[in-house]
Amino acid sequence: VEVLRGPQGTLYGAGSQGGTVRFITPQPDLQSYSAYGKAEAAFTKGGEPTYESGFAVGGPIVYDKLGFRISAYNRRDGGWVDWVDYNSGNLRAEDTNPVDVTAFRGALTWVPIEGLSLTPSVFHQDLKSTGTATVTEAWSDFGESEFNYSHNLLPTNHDRFTLPSLKAEYSFGDYLAVSNTAYYKRDQHSTSDAGVWRLSNLQFNFGFPLLTPFGPNDDAGVPDFQAPGHIINGQENFTQEVRLQSDSRDSRFTWVAGLYYSKAKQHNVEQGTSGRNAHTGESDYDRLYQRLWGMTVLERHGFPLFEGKYSYVTDTWVEEEQVAAFADASWQVTDKLSLSAGIRVSEVEFNFLAARASNTQADWTYNDGSSDERATTPRFNITYQATDGTMLYANAAKGFRGGGANSSSIIDRCAQYIAELGLGDVSTYDSDFVWSYDLAVKGDTFDGRLAYDVGVYNID
Numbered sequence: 001v002e003v004l005r006g007p008q009g010t011l012y013g014a015g016s017q018g019g020t021v022r023f024i025t026p027q028p029d030l031q032s033y034s035a036y037g038k039a040e041a042a043f044t045k046g047g048e049p050t051y052e053s054g055f056a057v058g059g060p061i062v063y064d065k066l067g068f069r070i071s072a073y074n075r076r077d078g079g080w081v082d083w084v085d086y087n088s089g090n091l092r093a094e095d096t097n098p099v100d101v102t103a104f105r106g107a108l109t110w111v112p113i114e115g116l117s118l119t120p121s122v123f124h125q126d127l128k129s130t131g132t133a134t135v136t137e138a139w140s141d142f143g144e145s146e147f148n149y150s151h152n153l154l155p156t157n158h159d160r161f162t163l164p165s166l167k168a169e170y171s172f173g174d175y176l177a178v179s180n181t182a183y184y185k186r187d188q189h190s191t192s193d194a195g196v197w198r199l200s201n202l203q204f205n206f207g208f209p210l211l212t213p214f215g216p217n218d219d220a221g222v223p224d225f226q227a228p229g230h231i232i233n234g235q236e237n238f239t240q241e242v243r244l245q246s247d248s249r250d251s252r253f254t255w256v257a258g259l260y261y262s263k264a265k266q267h268n269v270e271q272g273t274s275g276r277n278a279h280t281g282e283s284d285y286d287r288l289y290q291r292l293w294g295m296t297v298l299e300r301h302g303f304p305l306f307e308g309k310y311s312y313v314t315d316t317w318v319e320e321e322q323v324a325a326f327a328d329a330s331w332q333v334t335d336k337l338s339l340s341a342g343i344r345v346s347e348v349e350f351n352f353l354a355a356r357a358s359n360t361q362a363d364w365t366y367n368d369g370s371s372d373e374r375a376t377t378p379r380f381n382i383t384y385q386a387t388d389g390t391m392l393y394a395n396a397a398k399g400f401r402g403g404g405a406n407s408s409s410i411i412d413r414c415a416q417y418i419a420e421l422g423l424g425d426v427s428t429y430d431s432d433f434v435w436s437y438d439l440a441v442k443g444d445t446f447d448g449r450l451a452y453d454v455g456v457y458n459i460d
Contacts, residue, residue, distance in 0.1 A: 001021065001023055009379070010328055010379045030064050030111065032060070038052075046147070047081075050076060054071065056070065065110070066111070076098060077098060078095065082148050086216055098130065101125065115172055118168050123165075127158070134149065137213070138214045151196055158188065165183070176246075180241045182239050188232070189233075193228070194227050195226055195284075236266075240261045242259050245258075260323070260325075261322070264319070264321075265319050268314075273311070301360050303362060316352065320350050328341070329341060340381045348375070350371045352368060370428070379398070381395050382394050390442075393441075394438070400433040411426060435459070437459075
């Protein structure tokens with residue numbers, strides 16, 4: 001894992017305004033075999049044990065021509081929050097918030113001809129969790145490690161992604177050509193107890209005493225009110241980068257230049273639903289509204305629950321396409337002094353379509369928008385190696401973050417304030433950027449027993 005302090009916009013683009021974290025996996029070995037394994041166990045007071053295990057193995061299939069590496073990993077974080085009844089505090093279930101993660105990766109490296117290597121790989125991760133680390137303080141005793149949750153529903157989350165990729169490298173003379181192609185697909189579905197949010201909203205706006213420190217107030221509302229909230233999130237990202245770079249470690253002048261393309265799509269759905277009586281089919285929202293106002297949702301708002309079950313729905317499609325060209329070079333002027341500079345020119349096109357529905361409207365409402373922006377992100381560095389143990393350096397770099405869109409539900413909810421501030425159309429917003437400057441000295445002394453890093457910086 002490599003952490004690069006930001007901005008890193010020249011080589012890594014719009015996603016690295018504050019820096020870049022590189023997750024670099026071991027590659028297949030064409031000459032020797034290796035294996036690695038690990039296991040861990042931990043214990044939580046008042047909760048379940050936690051354990052993980054993982055292994056990796058790789059080596060040549062055909063010496064110097066074809067090699068492989070595979071790895072697998074599993075971790076279970078044991079639960080430690082109990083689920084209790086909000087009226088009595090009686091236990092409903094123990095240790096309800098475990099998290100399970102499973103991952104695997106496989107890669108092959110093939111060298112069909114001298115200088116050319118092809119490495120296809122695939123990485124997959126599957127995360128499942130139930131419950132939550134949010135606890136009800138009134139039913140808990142923190143000093144005794146008793147953590148209790150008293151909502152009507154237990155949250156759930158299932159989040160999985162797959163990342164296949166292909167890396168091709170061709171070395172010729174003092175040059176190296178590289179192509180990286182990747183496709184990322186993610187699917188997530190989570191549920192939460194949106195009923196508590198709805199009760200708190202009604203309490204805040206109308207003064208109904210619907211919540212107590214222990215949970216929902218059945219005396220003021222309705223027993224076992226349930227309103228599950230669902231979030232369905234899907235992503236598909238394609239990226240392609242090609243670059244040509246110098247490949248001589250002895251050269252005083254090194255450089256890299258390349259082209260980049262990405263297309264990212266995201267589909268996000270949020271749904272607030274109503275529970276129903278198993279015998280009568282009556283919705284929990286109608287039960288609540290009858291108790292509070294003596295009328296159904298239809299009678300109160302003029303509309304029933306949307307499609308018979310939703311208190312609200314948001315459905316948002318987002319697409320971002322980016323093309324970029326970049327170049328970066330370093331010059332070792334003397335044995336002590338080096339200079340480097342780089343630049344990246346990016347064009348980002350952003351489009352979105354958002355739909356919203358609820359029990360206060362007859363049909364879907366829509367808003368959409370788009371933006372097309374160009375950004376230039378340079379960087380400059382000067383480094384002076386004063387002694388073997390002392391280095392001085394200065395950096396200046398620019399980073400940017402692409403624009404985007406605001407949710408239609410937020411725009412509707414904040415319409416009054418948007419108008420008062422004179423903001424106009426806020427369905428989309430432009431990109432922002434940052435310039436960072438720093439000057440520093442670092443090194444070691446006392447035969448390496450003391451290391452220091454002292455700097456000043458300014459960020460606009």
